[in-house]
Amino acid sequence: MATEPKNKPKPRKVPVQTRSRATVEAILEATARILEAEGLEAVTTNRVAERAGVSIGSLYQYFPSRDAILAELVRRMRLSMSARLMKASAEAQDMPLAEAVPRLMAAAVHQYETEPRLTAALEQAEARLPRDPDVLAERGKVREAMADCLRRRGVADPDTAVADLVAMTRGIVMMAVSGRSVDYGALRQRIERAAMGYLTYDASPVEGGG
Amino acid sequence: MATEPKNKPKPRKVPVQTRSRATVEAILEATARILEAEGLEAVTTNRVAERAGVSIGSLYQYFPSRDAILAELVRRMRLSMSARLMKASAEAQDMPLAEAVPRLMAAAVHQYETEPRLTAALEQAEARLPRDPDVLAERGKVREAMADCLRRRGVADPDTAVADLVAMTRGIVMMAVSGRSVDYGALRQRIERAAMGYLTYDASPVEGGG
DNA sequence: CCATAATGTGAGCAAATACTCAGCTTTCAT
DNA sequence: ATGAAAGCTGAGTATTTGCTCACATTATGG
Numbered sequence: 001m002a003t004e005p006k007n008k009p010k011p012r013k014v015p016v017q018t019r020s021r022a023t024v025e026a027i028l029e030a031t032a033r034i035l036e037a038e039g040l041e042a043v044t045t046n047r048v049a050e051r052a053g054v055s056i057g058s059l060y061q062y063f064p065s066r067d068a069i070l071a072e073l074v075r076r077m078r079l080s081m082s083a084r085l086m087k088a089s090a091e092a093q094d095m096p097l098a099e100a101v102p103r104l105m106a107a108a109v110h111q112y113e114t115e116p117r118l119t120a121a122l123e124q125a126e127a128r129l130p131r132d133p134d135v136l137a138e139r140g141k142v143r144e145a146m147a148d149c150l151r152r153r154g155v156a157d158p159d160t161a162v163a164d165l166v167a168m169t170r171g172i173v174m175m176a177v178s179g180r181s182v183d184y185g186a187l188r189q190r191i192e193r194a195a196m197g198y199l200t201y202d203a204s205p206v207e208g209g210g
Numbered sequence: 211m212a213t214e215p216k217n218k219p220k221p222r223k224v225p226v227q228t229r230s231r232a233t234v235e236a237i238l239e240a241t242a243r244i245l246e247a248e249g250l251e252a253v254t255t256n257r258v259a260e261r262a263g264v265s266i267g268s269l270y271q272y273f274p275s276r277d278a279i280l281a282e283l284v285r286r287m288r289l290s291m292s293a294r295l296m297k298a299s300a301e302a303q304d305m306p307l308a309e310a311v312p313r314l315m316a317a318a319v320h321q322y323e324t325e326p327r328l329t330a331a332l333e334q335a336e337a338r339l340p341r342d343p344d345v346l347a348e349r350g351k352v353r354e355a356m357a358d359c360l361r362r363r364g365v366a367d368p369d370t371a372v373a374d375l376v377a378m379t380r381g382i383v384m385m386a387v388s389g390r391s392v393d394y395g396a397l398r399q400r401i402e403r404a405a406m407g408y409l410t411y412d413a414s415p416v417e418g419g420g
Numbered sequence: 421c422c423a424t425a426a427t428g429t430g431a432g433c434a435a436a437t438a439c440t441c442a443g444c445t446t447t448c449a450t
Numbered sequence: 451a452t453g454a455a456a457g458c459t460g461a462g463t464a465t466t467t468g469c470t471c472a473c474a475t476t477a478t479g480g
Contacts (some may be wrong), residue, residue, distance in 0.1 A: 013426080013427085015426095015427090016426075017426065017427075017476095017477070017478090019426090019427070019428090019476080019477080020426075020428090023427080023428085036460095039338065042467080043337070044467065044468080045467080045468060045469075046466090046468085046469095050223070054428075054429090055429045055430055056429085056430070056468090056469080056470095057428065057429055057430065057470085057471085058427075058428055058429075059469095060468090060469065060470075061426095061427075061428080065468080065469085066467095066468065066469095068263045124334065127388070128251070132401055149252030159235065160400065163385065164382055164400055164404060166385070167381040167382045167384070167385035167386075168377075168378040168381050168404055169381070170381045170385070170437060171221065171377040171378050171379070171380045171381020171382065171384070172374055172377040172378060172381065173442060174377070174381070175376070175377035175380070176377075178337070185467075189323060190370065192376055193408060193411055194374060194378055194404065194407070194408045196407075197404070197406075197408040197409070197410065197411030198403060198407040199407070200407065200411065201403055201406055201407030201410065201411070217448080223456080223457085224455090225457090226456075227447070227448090227456065227457075228444080228457095229445095229456090229457070230456075230457060230458090232433095233457080233458085254436080254437065254438080255437080255439075256436090256437075256438085264458080264459090265459045265460055266438090266439080266440095266459085266460070267439095267440080267441085267457095267458065267459055267460065268457075268458055269439095270438090270439065270440075271457075271458080274439095275438080275439085276438070276439095341452075346468060347433060391465095421480100422479105422480095423478105423479095424453100424478085425456095425474080425476105425477085425478080425479100425480090426475105426477070426478085427466095427474100427475075427476070427477085428473105428474080428475065428476085429471105429472105429473085429474070429475085430461100430471105430473105431470105431471100431472105432469105432470090432471095433468105433469090433470080433471105434467100434470105435467080435468090435469105436465100436466080436467070436468095437464100437465080437466075437467085438463105438464095438465085439459105439462105439463085439464090439465105439468100440461105440462085440463080440464105440475105441459105441461100441462090441463100442459105443458105443459085444457105444458075444459070445456105445457080445458070445459090445467095446455105446456080446457070446458085447455085447456070447457085448453105448454090448455080448456090449452105449453100449454090449455100450451100450452090450453095450474105
């Protein structure tokens, strides 16, 4: 339960038989469902094991700690998001800005749209977890691809622009998700407006801005 | 540590002497410092008491639970933010959009700028806490004032616009805060660009944008 | 078959946590 | 000065948590 840094990433068994692979999946699935329904604090190892229908001992044969389960879920989500964004970037390669942006925004929103509560909880968990190098590397590639996309259209400082677009999108989606029900169609349109506005806005010289 | 709803908002003493008022402030201050340095999970009642230099018994004379301490901190932050935004709205009343928006954005960012990590932690705590009616009421007034500000300048659907602007701002600031060091001047400019872009973007068909 | 490895079990331990209580000290009004 | 009220104390309780371990069950290869 300590909040201390992970000083013991003890090695665990790797599941080789189909039975044990199913066990691992059941544990991850149970964790996701608890996260989704009750949030990060409700995820305890005993509860996960119970919900997964396996014993607590089995859980600890494949995951060295509670955080390791969360880390694996975070990892899968991030890699999935990266893959989706890479695909969208490739497809948007030759489109005009006004068509490329909606495509990229749709890809960025997809994960929140399909699993809003789970995604929010996983992002919260991610903040307290050590950075996953693979995730960082993939994210880097994605940002690069998206920045290229913008650079080709003459957007200034495309790296900052990508960071801002991602952040704006997350902000708007997270706020929507925290509310009751969401019209994702309207939401995507608003995000497209925010993105296109940001990208095309020309800060004309308003002097004496004090 | 339960995530269950608060079924026992047991009444506690109200501090009347200066000594006890100082105790209460010390408890809140200690909680803020722990939150800022180590995040939400590190906030335990025993640690707060120790850091505040008071006994655990004293803590429980003025706060019925751990969450009550967090709730009070959240409350103060939210009311302070609302007050600042109301003031900015009033001052921006008669300014043109290009001047009003920076003023409003500066007010919105101020809290994150002065206490970035604490603010992030408090927002995380807020998500798990019961809604404070006072905070909700003040927030409603603020949104109304800001929406009025926009409506006067002919912005369509000003309520949605305010919600989106707030969400975008939060998204960009939170992302910046999670990084190493932040240039808040540049940050404010980017947020102004996002806001102005959103507000002035005309989704007319831009043909042949290759 | 059977030896060996892989997998599964769950009672229970050590540590942490939220919170109480019985008694002590300080403040204050008179 | 004095009694009552306000404030303070911290060892202790009940519970929860992450996690281990000695042992039982199942699969696999020869």
